[in-house]
Amino acid sequence: MNFADLGLSEELIQAVTDSGYTIPTAIQAQAIPSVLMGKDIIGIAQTGTGKTAAFVLPMIDVLGEGRSRARMPRSLILEPTRELAAQVAENFDKYGKYHKLSMALLIGGVSMGDQIKALEKGVDVLIATPGRLMDLYDRGNILLTGCGLLVIDEADRMLDMGFIPDIETICTRLPATRQTLLFSATMPPPIKKLSDRFLTSPKYIEVARPASANASIEQGKVRVQARRKRDTLFTMLDAGVHTAIIFCNRKTTVRDLNKALRQGGFDSGEIHGDMEQRDRIAELDKFKDGTINILVASDVAARGLDIKGVSHVFNYDAPWHPDDYVHRIGRTGRAGATGKAYTFITEEDAEALANIEKLIGTTIPEITVADSGGAVAEAKPAKPRATEERAPRRRTRSGEAKSRAPRDERSSADKAEEPTEVDVREAQPVREKTRVSKPRAAKPREERSRDKQPREERPREERPRSEDRRPSASKPRRSNDRNDGPDDGWNGPMPDFLSVGFGES
């Protein structure tokens, strides 16, 4: 199967070929012919499965015939966030280069003037976030009566964000005879209701359940004391990280952590919802072109963002909502590349971890990092096994017995996880055992950590004095490292401690 078999025009196939793609993904192969035939579609798929191209490509051909009229867009694509909307617009530019389609991107945070001008001229494709679309509609700048094709993308996220009433309003303003494509990673009841109401005998397409979390992502959890998160992260980044997105739960944490990383000599940037739109775009661009290789992010970047070659995702804070975990780690391991996803777990995160592991149906392997203080955190009264915490009592007990092997049968790696009375910061044997890779710092450690931790927490001789530059982490990657092909994700060597998993699974 390749793109030429799907019924797309030659110009379009040329544009796809120019972009370096030849084989359609599962969702593309299933959706494109149906969209071309004018059918409604429910697509259960994450981005990264090629979902965007699955509707962008056929839409370009469908809209290639006919022309737009002033204020009457011919098609509408709804996206939950501004970044996703902009990303879809980029796809239209990329694949529509041999077609002359007009397009308007209606998102908040930027001035309305240009958007209104584009609408006045008439557009074939309207790509919008609900807020700005409703705003412009209420001002009388848009007529949706000529809009025969609607795409509701990331429907489950629209639901999370409270957009469903807006979506319903918008649906009723479109002509009743239209084609509707709905994409969602999951199908919670409100989305099912929405599709029952606004889609007509849709074709149901489901690919790679997101909860099964992409096999190309190697996951790990790191038990860490809250106050040692920063040092632990630095240690892991020092070991050599190509490109990382670091998720935090709060915007303030994003800001603080990015500041600390920059002070520590890392090439990092940040993105969160309190930033000006242009700053968000600028930071994303820097991340994409390699000016920075670490992006500290709130959940604004958790879903859908398609940045190639992200080698690592760190959950600096464990996400409260388990769905967010799946979405966050999905920023790595994209387009056939491999990725690593590490989640910091503090004592407060027990319930969040339990929910995550329940959702993904597996126990995330635990890895240990020197100085995380994780062993101390574990010295608390034993908690129930994470995945079983919410299970009925009887299951809990039997399951627990099974998963906990007798002490002396466990590997030494397992023993490293044993609760211990000894503070690992003082205990050389533990340090030696857990530190598999020697850290190298961009700047002498003392310079970096000047304002972070009291000196005494780190034995002086532990601090490397070499002038060694940090490996890839400190250096902007060459731009050809990624973003110039579909399969150019990171596949480089992995520092030992990042690739070694300990016990549990």
Place this chain on the structure above:
DNA sequence: AAAAAAG
């Protein structure tokens, strides 16, 4: 417990 989206 937060963040996102309209300003």
